[in-house]
Amino acid sequence: MDSVNKEIYQNMYKGSVSLSQDDIDIIAGKMEDAQFHLFEGTTATVCCITLPSGLVVIGTSICADKTIFNEELGRVIAFANAKSKIFDLERKLQEGVFVYAGSLH
Secondary structure: OOHHHHHHHHHHHHOOOOOOHHHHHHHHOOOOEEEEEEOOOOOOEEEEEEOOOOOEEEEEEOOOOHHHOOHHHHHHHHHHHHHHHHHHHHHHHHHOOOOOOOOOO
16 A cells, blocks of 8 residues: 555544545546446436446436536536545445455555
8 A cells, every 4th residue: 555545544544634635536546447327318427436346436416407408517527426435435444334355446
């Protein structure tokens, strides 16, 4: 584990420092794949980010007004929503909330 990730883990474990956007970006930078799905006839967009361990996080976006819907913006928002969930998953793994044989990295 590199020194940046070690510091992030230590801070998360202690709960003394909240994860910054830069920290989330470091973790997200390790993702293997991001896939998107726009449900036909809707403005609902889903993003599935696959991490190197095979774990996935899901993000969503929806536009309340179909007349102003922008598919690319929907993807950006769904991706950001999924990326924000990487920290929650990592925190749960570190706290032992659930058991997983691998790691995010």
